[in-house]
Amino acid sequence: MKVSQGAPGAKILAFGHYQPSKVVTNDDLSETMETSDEWIRSRVGIQERRIAEGESEVDLAVQAGGKALAASGLSASDVDLVIIATCTLETQIPNAAGRVATRLGIDAPGALDVNTACSGFCYALAVADDAIRAGSATNVLVVGTEKFSPWIDWTDRSTAVIFADGAGAAVVGPSDTPGIGPVVWGSAGDKADAIMIKDRRSFLQQEGQTVFRWATTALHPVARQACERAGVDPAELAAFVPHQANVRIIEAIARRIGAENAVVAKDLVLAGNTSAASIPMALSRMIERGEVPSGGLALLLGFGAGLTYAGQVVEIP
Numbered sequence: 001m002k003v004s005q006g007a008p009g010a011k012i013l014a015f016g017h018y019q020p021s022k023v024v025t026n027d028d029l030s031e032t033m034e035t036s037d038e039w040i041r042s043r044v045g046i047q048e049r050r051i052a053e054g055e056s057e058v059d060l061a062v063q064a065g066g067k068a069l070a071a072s073g074l075s076a077s078d079v080d081l082v083i084i085a086t087c088t089l090e091t092q093i094p095n096a097a098g099r100v101a102t103r104l105g106i107d108a109p110g111a112l113d114v115n116t117a118c119s120g121f122c123y124a125l126a127v128a129d130d131a132i133r134a135g136s137a138t139n140v141l142v143v144g145t146e147k148f149s150p151w152i153d154w155t156d157r158s159t160a161v162i163f164a165d166g167a168g169a170a171v172v173g174p175s176d177t178p179g180i181g182p183v184v185w186g187s188a189g190d191k192a193d194a195i196m197i198k199d200r201r202s203f204l205q206q207e208g209q210t211v212f213r214w215a216t217t218a219l220h221p222v223a224r225q226a227c228e229r230a231g232v233d234p235a236e237l238a239a240f241v242p243h244q245a246n247v248r249i250i251e252a253i254a255r256r257i258g259a260e261n262a263v264v265a266k267d268l269v270l271a272g273n274t275s276a277a278s279i280p281m282a283l284s285r286m287i288e289r290g291e292v293p294s295g296g297l298a299l300l301l302g303f304g305a306g307l308t309y310a311g312q313v314v315e316i317p
Contacts, residue, residue, distance in 0.1 A: 004135030010128065010172055011179025012317050013074070013139075015284035016067030017168045018060055019271065020052035026161070033157050040161045045247025049164030049272025051149045057088055057167075061100045061145035064167035064280075069104065072171035074139055076105040079171070081137035083128055084113045085120030085144040085276035087305065088151055100143065110137065117195070118243045118304025119185070120144055120276030121168070122311060125300070126183035128172040129312075143169040144276035153203040162245075163204065164272030168280025181230030184222050185310035188214065195305035215249045215303055220256035222311055223301050227257070230313035237262040238296030238316065239286060243303050244268035244278035259299065263291050275304065283316070292316050 025048045026037035040046055052060060061084060069076065084096040097111035110131075114124045121144035128140035145167035154160045172180070191214060194207040223242075227234050240262040242250050247266060254264045267282035274281060279300050286292045294316055301311040 006133040006135035007174030008133070009175040009178035009180070010132040011175040012314055013171045013173045014068050014071035014317050015168065015170050015280055015287055016064045016069070016071055017166070017281040017284035018063035018067065019050040019166045020055055020060070022051045022053055023048050024051050029161055033155055033160065035157050035161060044162055045266065045269055046161065046272050047269050050166055052147050052165040056090070057086055057145045057147040058096050058099050060147065060165065060167035061096060061143045061169070062103045064145065064169040065100055065104055065141055065143045068169035068171050069141065074171060074173070077107065079106045079109055079139045079141050081110040081128065081131055081140040082106060083124040083140060083142045085116070085124040085142070086113060086146055087115050087117040087120065087275060088146045088148055090150070096145070106141070116306055116308040116310070118245065118275045118278065119302030119306070119308045119310045121279045122183065122300050122302035123185065125170065125172065125180065126185065126310065126312060129180040132172065132174050138174060140172045141169065142172060143167060144278070144280050146275040146277050148204070148275065151197060151204050156203065158208055159204050159206055162273045164274050166271060166274040166277045166281055168277045168284055170280055179315040181226065181232070181313035183310055183312045184226045184229060187309070188218070188307040191307045194307060212246065212249060214307060215245065216252040219301065219303055219309060220253050222309055223253060223257045223299060226299060226301070226311040226313055232297055232313050234258040234299070235261055236297060237299050239263045239265065239283070239292045239298035241265040241279055241283045241298050242301040244271065244282055245273050245304065253301070262299070287316065
């Protein structure tokens with residue numbers, strides 16, 4: 001039996017992102033529930049979020065994926081694998097990846113969805129990296145896309161102030177040298193019910209304190225291990241881009257990994273928590289604003305429902 005030989009490494013060629021147009025501010029939410037702008041900012045750090053009206057999670061993915069593809073310099077015919085990270089599909093069949101590929105003009109690619117919620121983009125990126133190095137794919141479109149708004153009880157302060165809609169995408173291609181470091185991933189299934197949707201008639205439920213304690217105590221060793229496996233000192237990082245869950249969580253992890261020279265992403269302030277979309281969206285917007293250097297190193301760290309986590313160091317395109 002023959003085995004495929006892939007590229008020596010893989011790298012991210014380009015990012016793209018998309019947000020729906022409707023803005024919901026903290027003041028808007030205070031009109032429908034007992035909360036305030038000051039309370040939300042002090043607890044999670046969010047000022048506003050975007051909500052999709054008349055757009056599906058597939059629509060969001062097509063927009064972000066199309067922008068990433070255009071920025072990469074590749075054509076649709078160059079892509080042979082599409083991976084969608086999402087946990088908010090309205091229906092499980094058909095998957096999102098095949099539909100996104102067709103709408104972008106990508107003909108007959110491998111197409112799969114990944115559902116590890118907020119760590120989904122990092123999981124999907126690791127699969128893309130492995131596929132290219134194993135010879136299973138040449139160029140991969142990876143998209144994190146979420147439409148949380150239908151799954152939220154908009155009278156429940158514990159979730160309505162946090163979650164939002166959006167998509168972020170990356171095109172990954174072959175490289176003579178590694179541009180994506182080894183993934184460090186895992187799960188804490190004993191805490192799986194800390195973030196859950198019971199059934200199709202239920203809204204998202206979250207045990208905020210349980211998740212906060214886990215994230216602020218268990219994840220900084222994962223981040224440091226991702227740097228170690230990539231052979232990178234945290235002080236060398238140009239950016240730290242964790243899942244955009246909560247400003248206090250982000251700041252707690254950043255303090256403990258020794259990345260004193262890194263720009264720390266806090267995209268959730270104006271975007272909310274977009275789960276699998278949050279990391280690629282945050283880094284895409286940082287690149288767009290010129291906040292991080294091309295060729296610099298960024299540490300990505302996804303974590304969330306499952307409870308699952310994944311992180312890796314990447315070279316910024």
